[in-house]
Structures are given as C-alpha cells and as structure tokens.
Amino acid sequence: MSYQVHIAGSDVSFGCDPGVFILDAALKAGIQIPYACRKGACGNCAVRIESGQVQRFVTHPETSAAGDDLLCQCRPQSDLIIRPADWRQGQPNETKRLQVKVYRNTAVAPDVSMLHLRLPAGQRAKFKAGQYLDVLLPDGHRRSYSMANPPHESDVLQIHVRHVEGGRFSQMASGLTAGDMLEVEFPFGQVTISNDPNDPLLCVCGGTGFAPIKSLLDDMAKQKSARPVTLIWGSRDLAGLYLLPQIDKWKKSLPNFQFVAAIEMAVEPQDFEVFQGRVDQAITSKASSLAPKEVYCCGSSAMVTAVKKICLDTLQVEASQFHADEFVMNPLQCK
Ligand SMILES: Cc1cc2nc3c(=O)[nH]c(=O)nc-3n(C[C@H](O)[C@H](O)[C@H](O)COP(=O)(O)OP(=O)(O)OC[C@H]3O[C@@H](n4cnc5c(N)ncnc54)[C@H](O)[C@@H]3O)c2cc1C
Numbered sequence: 033m034s035y036q037v038h039i040a041g042s043d044v045s046f047g048c049d050p051g052v053f054i055l056d057a058a059l060k061a062g063i064q065i066p067y068a069c070r071k072g073a074c075g076n077c078a079v080r081i082e083s084g085q086v087q088r089f090v091t092h093p094e095t096s097a098a099g100d101d102l103l104c105q106c107r108p109q110s111d112l113i114i115r116p117a118d119w120r121q122g123q124p125n126e127t128k129r130l131q132v133k134v135y136r137n138t139a140v141a142p143d144v145s146m147l148h149l150r151l152p153a154g155q156r157a158k159f160k161a162g163q164y165l166d167v168l169l170p171d172g173h174r175r176s177y178s179m180a181n182p183p184h185e186s187d188v189l190q191i192h193v194r195h196v197e198g199g200r201f202s203q204m205a206s207g208l209t210a211g212d213m214l215e216v217e218f219p220f221g222q223v224t225i226s227n228d229p230n231d232p233l234l235c236v237c238g239g240t241g242f243a244p245i246k247s248l249l250d251d252m253a254k255q256k257s258a259r260p261v262t263l264i265w266g267s268r269d270l271a272g273l274y275l276l277p278q279i280d281k282w283k284k285s286l287p288n289f290q291f292v293a294a295i296e297m298a299v300e301p302q303d304f305e306v307f308q309g310r311v312d313q314a315i316t317s318k319a320s321s322l323a324p325k326e327v328y329c330c331g332s333s334a335m336v337t338a339v340k341k342i343c344l345d346t347l348q349v350e351a352s353q354f355h356a357d358e359f360v361m362n363p364l365q366c367k
Contacts, residue, residue: 035108039063040082040115048108054086055103062124065103065116068221070176071360072105073333079103084112127217129168130155132189134212137205140192141274144240145205146180149189149214156186157218161247162225162328162357165189165218167201175201176220178330178357180243182250189216192243192274196361224355225328232260234324234347236311236339239272241331244357246278248328253285261286262322266294266311266335270302279304292318312338319346330357 034047037054048057055077058065067077072090078100086106095102103114132149140146151157159165159179166174177191193205208214225233225248235245242265252259263282267273273293282289292305294314299306307314312335315322319342327349329339336356343349 035084036111037108038111038113039119040113044121048112050107050109052107053104054106054108054112054114058103059127060125062122062126063119064122064222065119066222067104068356069358069360070104070220072102073358073360074356075102077103079114079116081106082113082115085109086112127219128155128158129215129217131213132216134208134214135188135210137208137210139206141271143195144272144274145193145195145202145208146274147191147193147205147208149191149216151187151189157183157189158186159183159219160223161251162223162244162355163219163221164244164357165191165216166220168215168217169201173200174217176359178221178240178244178247179218180246182247182254184251184254189218190243192240194240199361221357226326227255227257227259228325229257229259231325232262232323234315234322234327234343234349235261235263236266236315236327236329236331237264238266238311238331238335241329241335241357241359242275244330245328246275249282249286249289253282258287260288262290262292262324264292264294264307264311264314266296266314266331268296270295270297270299276304310338311335312342315339315342316346322347324349326353326355328355331359333358333360 034049036045037048038045046061048054055067068074075092075095078095081101087109088106090105092102135150136148138146164176164178166176180192181190193202196202237245279291294307294311327343329336336358340354343354
C-alpha cells in the first residue's frame with residue numbers, strides 16, 4: 033500500500049511506499065526538494081510535516097529543534113501533508129539504474145582506488161559536475177561516490193574510493209578487476225555553483241573529496257573558463273594527494289588557477305605551494321589574499337564544518353554561496 037504525500041499550498045501529491053524514504057519517493061516523482069547527503073547529516077532536506085505519522089531513522093539537532101523532519105530519514109506511516117520551504121516540479125525518474133562494468137581499477141594511493149566504470153552499449157551518463165552515484169549492494173544497501181570525470185566524458189563513470197577500515201564497499205573496491213559488474217544509480221545531488229566568470233571560486237577538499245572538484249575543474253577547463261579559482265587540497269601526507277599530474281594540467285588549461293597543498297606532516301619543498309597543517313588552517317593563514325565569492329568544499333563532515341566557519345566568519349562568504357558535499361559514513365543510515 034502506498035501513502036499519499038501532499039505538498040501544502042499546492043495541488044501536488046506523490047505516492048510513497050511505507051518502506052521508502054520520503055525524499056527518494058519525491059525525487060522519483062520529479063519533485064525537487066533541496067537535499068545533499070541523503071544520510072541525515074547535512075539537514076538540507078528538512079521540512080515541516082504538518083499532518084500524518086512518520087517513522088524517523090535519524091534526527092538532526094538543529095532541524096528537529098525547529099520542529100522539522102529530514103525527508104531522507106523519514107518513512108510514511110500514514111498519508112502526509114508536508115510544507116517544504118522550497119521545491120519545484122521537475123521530470124520524474126531523473127535517475128537511472130544501470131549495470132556498469134569495471135574496465136580499470138588503479139591504486140592511485142595506498143588507500144585510494146580509482147575505478148573506471150563503463151556504461152552498457154548505447155547508454156550515456158547524464159550528470160552535472162559535482163553530482164554523485166550510488167553503488168547498490170546486493171542486500172539493497174547503498175554507498176555514494178562522487179563522479180570524478182567531467183560530464184562531457186559521458187561514456188564512463190570515474191569514482192575515487194578511499195579504503196575505510198572495516199568498510200564493506202571500500203574494502204571490496206580495491207579487489208575489483210576488469211570485467212566485474214556493479215549496479216549503480218545516478219545522478220544524485222543538487223549542484224548550484226554559478227558560472228559567473230568574475231566571481232572568484234575557492235575549492236577546498238580533503239582526500240577523495242578531490243573527486244567532485246576534479247569533475248568541476250575539468251568541466252571549467254573544457255569551457256575555457258577564465259574564472260579565478262583557488263584549490264586547497266588537504267591530506268595527512270604527500271601520498272594522499274593522489275592525482276598531482278592533474279594539477280599541472282589545470283595550471284595550463286585554467287588561466288587563473290592557483291593550488292595550495294595542505295599537508296599535515298612535514299614534507300620536502302615541492303614545485304607547488306605547500307602549507308603544513310589542515311585545510312582550515314591553510315585558509316586562515318591565506319585569508320588576506322583570498323577573497324572568494326563562492327566556496328565549494330568536499331570531504332568529511334568535520335572538515336566541512338571547520339571550513340564553513342572560517343569562510344563565513346573570516347572570509348565573509350555569504351552562507352548561500354557556501355556549497356558542500358559531506359562524505360557522510362554511517363552504515364546504519366544507508367539503506
Ligand atoms: C554524497 C556523498 C558522496 C561521497 N563520495 C565519496 C567519494 O567520492 N569517495 C569516497 O571515498 N567516499 C565517498 N563518500 C563516502 C562513501 O559513500 C562511503 O560512506 C564510504 O566509502 C564507506 O563505505 P564502506 O561501505 O566502505 O563502509 P561502511 O560499511 O559503510 O562502514 C563505514 C564505517 O563504519 C564501520 N561500521 C560498519 N558496520 C558497522 C556497524 N554495524 N556498527 C558500527 N560501525 C560499523 C566500519 O568499520 C567503517 O569504519 C561519499 C558519501 C556521500 C554521502
């Protein structure tokens with residue numbers, strides 16, 4: 033039996049089965065509600081549920097204090113009326129589920145696998161730089177990975193998987209070989225980075241948070257963008273900056289590109305700028321020379337929180353111009 037979820041103040045309703053998260057049903061029906069992580073961490077999909085009962089899997093301290101619920105973590109137990117602050121009607125079923133074939137698996141760092149996945153013949157990947165895919169595990173659990181290739185390379189999907197101790201998919205990823213098949217669904221994520229050529233952009237990432245930024249910068253290079261862009265890529269050690277040749281390519285293809293490596297361990301001088309410390313400390317130390325209008329930050333929740341605070345408080349970036357992809361990990365929330 034499917035419950036009806038009605039959007040207050042409109043004549044729009046959509047069906048949601050009891051075992052399905054309301055956000056997933058909304059997206060399937062083409063209702064675009066702001067969201068990002070789909071794991072109950074970012075709080076973007078918080079809405080007021082005006083009537084009806086839901087089963088809540090995860091609550092978010094700020095949004096539940098405001099009386100709102102996370103649509104990515106609620107399943108219906110009756111018909112509902114919800115009141116999203118912001119929504120629009122898009123096309124239904126914008127995501128595709130496909131069986132993709134691993135055609136290359138490169139160990140780019142001791143703890144990072146770069147997987148190239150080939151789409152079935154005749155299929156093209158339609159996504160925007162910064163969006164992500166879900167790998168569907170056989171028991172229905174999902175794991176999210178950002179596309180690292182730019183949208184114009186549409187016959188493949190490239191993902192960068194950091195090996196997490198005890199992690200189900202990331203441990204398996206290192207052993208995948210050419211010909212292995214995976215089921216994926218994509219694209220997910222709402223990317224709102226502007227194309228304004230005059231607005232300086234600051235990209236900040238930690239570890240495999242580099243993946244969506246690679247997609248974005250490759251896309252900007254393809255469009256011959258002259259937008260000023262600074263990339264700060266953080267890692268514990270030099271090996272964690274696992275695609276440094278890519279940086280040289282952007283130095284040539286993006287005329288106003290600057291790169292800073294934030295490395296926690298002491299390293300020998302390099303032919304690029306190195307700050308010894310974390311990315312948030314690097315931003316603080318360079319605050320007088322950074323004047324971004326827009327920030328795109330990807331990586332762990334702790335890193336995103338620290339970077340957001342400095343960008344808003346010290347660099348005076350408007351909250352609406354701070355975009356983040358938090359690589360949230362919690363197996364209990366991923367089904
Ligand atoms: C939008 C988004 C984009 C992302 N993009 C990327 C990306 O580009 N690259 C990337 O590397 N990662 C990315 N991630 C993170 C990724 O989705 C996975 O969470 C990560 O790879 C771990 O998955 P796993 O299956 O290996 O680990 P899991 O099996 O999910 O385990 C994660 C951790 O939980 C522990 N654990 C497992 N089971 C239990 C249990 N029952 N109780 C307690 N602890 C347990 C494990 O030991 C491990 O430490 C992204 C996440 C999001 C939300």
